Amino acid sequence: NILHEATGTGIGTKGDTKTINISAISGGYSLTDTTHTGKIITYDAKTTQTRGNVVTSTSTLFNTTTQRAAVDAHYYADVVYDYYLNTHNRDSYNGKGAAVESVVHFDKNYNNAAWTGQYMIYGDGDGVTFSELSGAKDVIAHELTHAVTETSSNLVYENQPGALNESFSDVFGYFVDPDDWLMGEDIYTPKIAGDALRSLSDPAKYDQPAHMNNYQNLPNTKAGDWGGVHINSGIPNKAAYNTIQKIGKVKAEKIYYRALTQYLTTNSQFVDAKKALVQSATDLYGATEAAAVTEAWNAVGVT
Numbered sequence: 001n002i003l004h005e006a007t008g009t010g011i012g013t014k015g016d017t018k019t020i021n022i023s024a025i026s027g028g029y030s031l032t033d034t035t036h037t038g039k040i041i042t043y044d045a046k047t048t049q050t051r052g053n054v055v056t057s058t059s060t061l062f063n064t065t066t067q068r069a070a071v072d073a074h075y076y077a078d079v080v081y082d083y084y085l086n087t088h089n090r091d092s093y094n095g096k097g098a099a100v101e102s103v104v105h106f107d108k109n110y111n112n113a114a115w116t117g118q119y120m121i122y123g124d125g126d127g128v129t130f131s132e133l134s135g136a137k138d139v140i141a142h143e144l145t146h147a148v149t150e151t152s153s154n155l156v157y158e159n160q161p162g163a164l165n166e167s168f169s170d171v172f173g174y175f176v177d178p179d180d181w182l183m184g185e186d187i188y189t190p191k192i193a194g195d196a197l198r199s200l201s202d203p204a205k206y207d208q209p210a211h212m213n214n215y216q217n218l219p220n221t222k223a224g225d226w227g228g229v230h231i232n233s234g235i236p237n238k239a240a241y242n243t244i245q246k247i248g249k250v251k252a253e254k255i256y257y258r259a260l261t262q263y264l265t266t267n268s269q270f271v272d273a274k275k276a277l278v279q280s281a282t283d284l285y286g287a288t289e290a291a292a293v294t295e296a297w298n299a300v301g302v303t
């Protein structure tokens, strides 16, 4: 029921004004961005655990308080879509122009966000640990990268492959949002300034290991976070930081994308990621860049 594409004005979760791609429908407008092969569509679950309904407005303004989370989810999804298309020539998360669907106000006080395999879900947070989780560009890039990973290497979400899955999402979160080495700083603990969920430059700042000597052998259970995927990601995150410091973001992101989509497989371990990245560096650039990757991983104890 799309009549034509239009340009809208939205207010985001930080009270900021953003220009968004919307569609004219009968009776008004919807958060449906048709400027790419894959439509970007944003839904409101209204605190249920369903996909809910597409967010609409009777005008091109999406400026109500309840629409703020949707405006950010919609806007940042477009930013990440553009990043993968323009930097890596990947059309949507699957490279085949899949629609990108996001759901906001998922569940009640939900302190999390995820890629469900069909769409992204964003909780509102409880206002203490998290504010609305679609309010951070690096988080949306993190979630959409889970979809990129799932449609390429499909690293299994447990133990070392799971920590790599998590790390690649954090690292592409940095590539999309390279203002800092932090993950989730814009939505984490809204009442406390200057902290973050994770740091790529200093994983230990937020209790993550930055070296294999501190690898956490946790049980492969929900309670063990599937073998500590969110804690052990500190080690490959630190290796990525080391790599970017040595060879720069432009080369590093090409090397990381090639490794993720051409070399890694479901059960790749840390040492396989090191090999994949060294091989990608050699393929794309040469011995200097390959040596930098080798040193970056040696420094975190993956030898």
Ligand SMILES: O=C(NO)[C@]12CC[C@H](CC1)C2
Pocket (backbone or CB within 6 Å): 112, 113, 114, 133, 139, 142, 166, 184, 197, 230
């Ligand atoms: O690391 C994550 N998911 O695998 C997080 C946890 C809090 C932010 C939203 C989702 C990052």
Ligand SMILES: [Ca+2]
Pocket (backbone or CB within 6 Å): 138, 177, 180, 181, 182, 183, 184, 185
């Ligand atoms: Ca950040």
Ligand SMILES: [Zn+2]
Pocket (backbone or CB within 6 Å): 142, 146, 166, 169
């Ligand atoms: Zn994740």
